[in-house]
Amino acid sequence: MRLNAADEVFATRLKTLVPEDVLRTPEARYAQDPRGRRAGQIGALALPRDVHQVSTLVKAAAEARVPVLPYGGGTGLVGGQVAWDGPAPLVISLERMSAIRGVYPTENVLVAEAGAVLDDIQAAAEAVDRLFPLSLASEGSCRIGGNLATNAGGVNVLRYGNTRDLCLGLEAVLPNGEIWNGLTRLRKDNTGYDLRNLLVGSEGTLGIITAAAVKLSPVPAGQGTAMIVVSSAAAALELLALARSIVGDGVSAFELIHRQGLEFLTEVLPDVRQPFAEPPEWCVLIELGLGAGLDPGQMLEQLFEQAVAQDLALDGVISQSQAQRQELWTVREHIPEANRLIGSIASHDISVPISLIPEFVAEAGKRIAANGQFRINAFGHAGDGNLHYNIFPPKGQSRDAFKPMAADLTRIVHDLVHEMDGSISAEHGIGRLKAKDLERYGDPTKLAAMRAIKTALDPAGIMNPGAVMRV
Amino acid sequence: MRLNAADEVFATRLKTLVPEDVLRTPEARYAQDPRGRRAGQIGALALPRDVHQVSTLVKAAAEARVPVLPYGGGTGLVGGQVAWDGPAPLVISLERMSAIRGVYPTENVLVAEAGAVLDDIQAAAEAVDRLFPLSLASEGSCRIGGNLATNAGGVNVLRYGNTRDLCLGLEAVLPNGEIWNGLTRLRKDNTGYDLRNLLVGSEGTLGIITAAAVKLSPVPAGQGTAMIVVSSAAAALELLALARSIVGDGVSAFELIHRQGLEFLTEVLPDVRQPFAEPPEWCVLIELGLGAGLDPGQMLEQLFEQAVAQDLALDGVISQSQAQRQELWTVREHIPEANRLIGSIASHDISVPISLIPEFVAEAGKRIAANGQFRINAFGHAGDGNLHYNIFPPKGQSRDAFKPMAADLTRIVHDLVHEMDGSISAEHGIGRLKAKDLERYGDPTKLAAMRAIKTALDPAGIMNPGAVMRV
Numbered sequence: 001m002r003l004n005a006a007d008e009v010f011a012t013r014l015k016t017l018v019p020e021d022v023l024r025t026p027e028a029r030y031a032q033d034p035r036g037r038r039a040g041q042i043g044a045l046a047l048p049r050d051v052h053q054v055s056t057l058v059k060a061a062a063e064a065r066v067p068v069l070p071y072g073g074g075t076g077l078v079g080g081q082v083a084w085d086g087p088a089p090l091v092i093s094l095e096r097m098s099a100i101r102g103v104y105p106t107e108n109v110l111v112a113e114a115g116a117v118l119d120d121i122q123a124a125a126e127a128v129d130r131l132f133p134l135s136l137a138s139e140g141s142c143r144i145g146g147n148l149a150t151n152a153g154g155v156n157v158l159r160y161g162n163t164r165d166l167c168l169g170l171e172a173v174l175p176n177g178e179i180w181n182g183l184t185r186l187r188k189d190n191t192g193y194d195l196r197n198l199l200v201g202s203e204g205t206l207g208i209i210t211a212a213a214v215k216l217s218p219v220p221a222g223q224g225t226a227m228i229v230v231s232s233a234a235a236a237l238e239l240l241a242l243a244r245s246i247v248g249d250g251v252s253a254f255e256l257i258h259r260q261g262l263e264f265l266t267e268v269l270p271d272v273r274q275p276f277a278e279p280p281e282w283c284v285l286i287e288l289g290l291g292a293g294l295d296p297g298q299m300l301e302q303l304f305e306q307a308v309a310q311d312l313a314l315d316g317v318i319s320q321s322q323a324q325r326q327e328l329w330t331v332r333e334h335i336p337e338a339n340r341l342i343g344s345i346a347s348h349d350i351s352v353p354i355s356l357i358p359e360f361v362a363e364a365g366k367r368i369a370a371n372g373q374f375r376i377n378a379f380g381h382a383g384d385g386n387l388h389y390n391i392f393p394p395k396g397q398s399r400d401a402f403k404p405m406a407a408d409l410t411r412i413v414h415d416l417v418h419e420m421d422g423s424i425s426a427e428h429g430i431g432r433l434k435a436k437d438l439e440r441y442g443d444p445t446k447l448a449a450m451r452a453i454k455t456a457l458d459p460a461g462i463m464n465p466g467a468v469m470r471v
Numbered sequence: 472m473r474l475n476a477a478d479e480v481f482a483t484r485l486k487t488l489v490p491e492d493v494l495r496t497p498e499a500r501y502a503q504d505p506r507g508r509r510a511g512q513i514g515a516l517a518l519p520r521d522v523h524q525v526s527t528l529v530k531a532a533a534e535a536r537v538p539v540l541p542y543g544g545g546t547g548l549v550g551g552q553v554a555w556d557g558p559a560p561l562v563i564s565l566e567r568m569s570a571i572r573g574v575y576p577t578e579n580v581l582v583a584e585a586g587a588v589l590d591d592i593q594a595a596a597e598a599v600d601r602l603f604p605l606s607l608a609s610e611g612s613c614r615i616g617g618n619l620a621t622n623a624g625g626v627n628v629l630r631y632g633n634t635r636d637l638c639l640g641l642e643a644v645l646p647n648g649e650i651w652n653g654l655t656r657l658r659k660d661n662t663g664y665d666l667r668n669l670l671v672g673s674e675g676t677l678g679i680i681t682a683a684a685v686k687l688s689p690v691p692a693g694q695g696t697a698m699i700v701v702s703s704a705a706a707a708l709e710l711l712a713l714a715r716s717i718v719g720d721g722v723s724a725f726e727l728i729h730r731q732g733l734e735f736l737t738e739v740l741p742d743v744r745q746p747f748a749e750p751p752e753w754c755v756l757i758e759l760g761l762g763a764g765l766d767p768g769q770m771l772e773q774l775f776e777q778a779v780a781q782d783l784a785l786d787g788v789i790s791q792s793q794a795q796r797q798e799l800w801t802v803r804e805h806i807p808e809a810n811r812l813i814g815s816i817a818s819h820d821i822s823v824p825i826s827l828i829p830e831f832v833a834e835a836g837k838r839i840a841a842n843g844q845f846r847i848n849a850f851g852h853a854g855d856g857n858l859h860y861n862i863f864p865p866k867g868q869s870r871d872a873f874k875p876m877a878a879d880l881t882r883i884v885h886d887l888v889h890e891m892d893g894s895i896s897a898e899h900g901i902g903r904l905k906a907k908d909l910e911r912y913g914d915p916t917k918l919a920a921m922r923a924i925k926t927a928l929d930p931a932g933i934m935n936p937g938a939v940m941r942v
Contacts, residue, residue: 106712106825106826157658165632179916180914185824186824186897187822188633190622190624190894191901191909192918193673193921195917197635198664198668200665202664202665217720237577241576248761290719290762292717292718353657354578385578385658385659386658422657423655423661428661429661438663445649446666453664453924453928457923457924468664469663
């Protein structure tokens with residue numbers, strides 16, 4: 001079915017339906033890709049103040065067959081928020097719907113509008129002595145609606161789950177403009193199909209999330225962080241198992257870091273203080289969050305001693321203060337920025353069954369090396385089986401010369417992931433950048449079911465067309 | 472669209488498609504409701520050995536427009552597995568697909584076929600020193616496919632979540648007979664719509680789950696259980712908050728018990744040893760599961776002392792041995808059986824926002840009392856906001872005389888739940904018994920979306936017709 005651009009005629013029609021200040025002159029920044037690859041189009045821009053205005057806008061778009069692009073913080077990495085082809089869409093930014101509607105400490109629940117910035121939600125939880133554990137690099141600007149629409153991951157998934165695991169209820173506008181009030185604070189509700197999880201991770205293609213009830217957790221009484229040099233990638237996994245045998249669920253984060261990442265830091269971000277004089281081949285950042293009566297530092301020492309005794313650990317630094325904890329995290333958190341400054345030829349957000357990580361790293365390295373002398377930075381959320389696997393030119397060379405090889409390199413990585421029953425998009429989503437990959441690697445029965453669901457809920461195909469599935 | 476019964480002609484056709492031993496003479500036990508309310512119909516019975524046979528059966532049913540009833544352990548309480556109207560279905564029992572396909576302790580993952588009995592899965596996890604935390608009354612006979620199809624709850628939801636939270640991947644046969652291979656062991660996979668969670672909780676109306684990858688957890692190093700007399704239902708919630716402030720995520724179960732339940736035990740199950748001489752108005756069963764280095768008994772004592780100091784607790788028993796722990800659980804676990812022996816007029820599986828439990832209990836009691844002198848047993852998973860709220864005749868009177876009032880009493884309870892933004896089915900599902908209630912209380916936008924999804928995936932309406940949504 002053909003869609004129409006959000007043109008002057010459509011904008012004029014919208015003006016009769018919503019208050020004047022809801023419609024804005026389209027601004028280029030709403031059509032920008034944060035990695036600066038491709039610019040999108042924007043036909044009309046609306047900044048609604050409430051769910052009823054969102055509903056009115058979507059109904060008008062459905063009637064006029066105008067594409068709708070829901071816009072959160074604009075931080076997505078796969079082009080889900082950038083309409084680079086098709087008719088110019090109506091961009092609906094949720095930024096003015098940013099209220100924290102309620103905080104319920106007894107229930108460990110918080111209700112926020114979709115435009116609430118992630119770190120505002122974290123702060124609102126902290127204010128009542130609770131933790132909202134979703135934590136990721138863009139938390140200062142990403143918005144919870146976008147986190148939900150993309151089922152964002154981050155560094156605490158190991159313990160607290162993905163964004164979908166933190167969501168209890170949703171309010172949303174479906175593609176026909178109807179409002180779904182599913183904003184429940186319930187922990188248990190088995191009344192019909194799980195529309196919530198269908199919208200979470202659908203990247204704006206099945207509706208616009210306008211508010212959410214999310215789970216809070218107790219704040220751990222004590223936290224401790226260590227960076228431990230491990231003897232191999234396999235040893236890292238054994239270290240994780242050992243840590244869990246000691247502290248159970250208390251392992252909050254377990255991040256794998258490769259020598260290449262530390263060398264990149266030295267090269268382009270020399271101010272970031274590194275804990276080891278010589279960058280080790282592999283190290284892990286481990287964080288414990290424990291209840292009262294336990295000393296995280298002591299537990300980490302115990303873990304380290306046992307790990308050394310079992311030849312898993314070779315060296316290590318255990319934080320002795322909040323400042324030292326932050327310093328260790330700073331190392332981990334600056335690796336993506338270092339990657340950006342070096343400039344990757346191809347980057348990948350993959351996952352494999354956790355036990356296959358060492359095999360994946362070894363085999364992928366071999367296959368990439370067969371195609372040239374590249375530098376590889378594999379790092380990330382090893383406890384979730386999720387690695388960011390990025391390929392860079394040899395030192396001193398520009399990535400531009402290698403860009404023609406990017407697609408082939410990605411193919412090599414994704415083929416291997418597929419052979420290992422892994423995922424070609426562990427936490428970033430499909431967006432527009434990976435829609436072709438999903439067609440190639442996705443289960444055909446699932447893809448057919450997805451298309452049937454999309455057509456059933458959005459027969460005209462107005463919601464974020466081109467994202468997840470190509471039109 | 473009209474459906475056809477699974478008659479002789481259809482059975483003869485099936486015989487040409489699957490090995491002889493897959494088809495059985497229909498047996499009445501596959502059409503029984505465990506609460507003995509209504510008998511179902513069964514036209515043909517198949518016991519497939521693998522997913523390909525399930526696929527063949529469903530394809531044949533789709534072609535002939537014959538209804539299909541997926542059958543697990545048959546323990547569901549809402550008639551989801553009992554076809555009491557419409558043409559007689561083909562019942563597909565998963566009982567011969569009961570293999571544990573793999574256990575991956577490093578990954579904390581187990582892969583089982585849908586027919587695996589829950590306690591066999593628990594045992595397989597235990598054998599590798601892991602915990603599969605799903606635990607409910609029927610665990611000796613319910614099967615994981617049914618647990619998933621109904622998103623079963625149980626006593627450990629507080630800490631580990633509902634069945635859907637324990638599921639990583641699924642293999643299933645969709646209503647068109649196609650096999651979906653989504654049996655991933657991944658912790659993170661953002662490749663398209665969440666078909667897994669759509670099937671989980673859809674009660675066999677969108678497909679047949681044939682296998683699942685589920686999450687395992689570390690076994691807590693130490694467990695401790697206490698039964699604590701609380702000064703009110705509100706005090707119970709404050710006690711839970713206090714417990715969490717002390718042990719964080721370590722609270723594994725938090726069950727509320729009313730005096731009525733204990734009196735029922737005395738009346739019909741006098742052999743069950745009760746911890747208190749006089750049954751208290753409200754008590755809670757609390758269980759801690761803690762990592763190494765902590766003494767659960769000591770933590771419970773600390774909790775109890777603080778609770779007494781804050782006037783939350785009046786009396787209590789802390790288990791000093793495994794046998795005492797079991798004894799306390801025996802009290803809780805026999806309440807449903809005592810209810811059954813007494814015979815309820817109407818029973819309800821409801822949830823409300825946790826902080827509203829005291830208000831719900833008070834207000835519901837008032838409204839029911841306005842209709843007669845009933846006995847009410849409200850008990851259950853208070854930590855999840857989930858109560859089983861059952862209404863009984865006055866002592867010495869038979870429920871039969873009150874049965875005509877059952878629908879009105881249910882209406883009173885469900886209306887109040889609805890006013891409080893609660894759920895009329897917290898953990899048992901909709902099945903056939905609550906399909907009308909879902910129509911009454913469900914969000915209209917959600918119901919319309921559910922119908923659209925059902926029609927998209929099952930255009931002929933063969934999968935468990937009449938369950939969840941009336942035909």
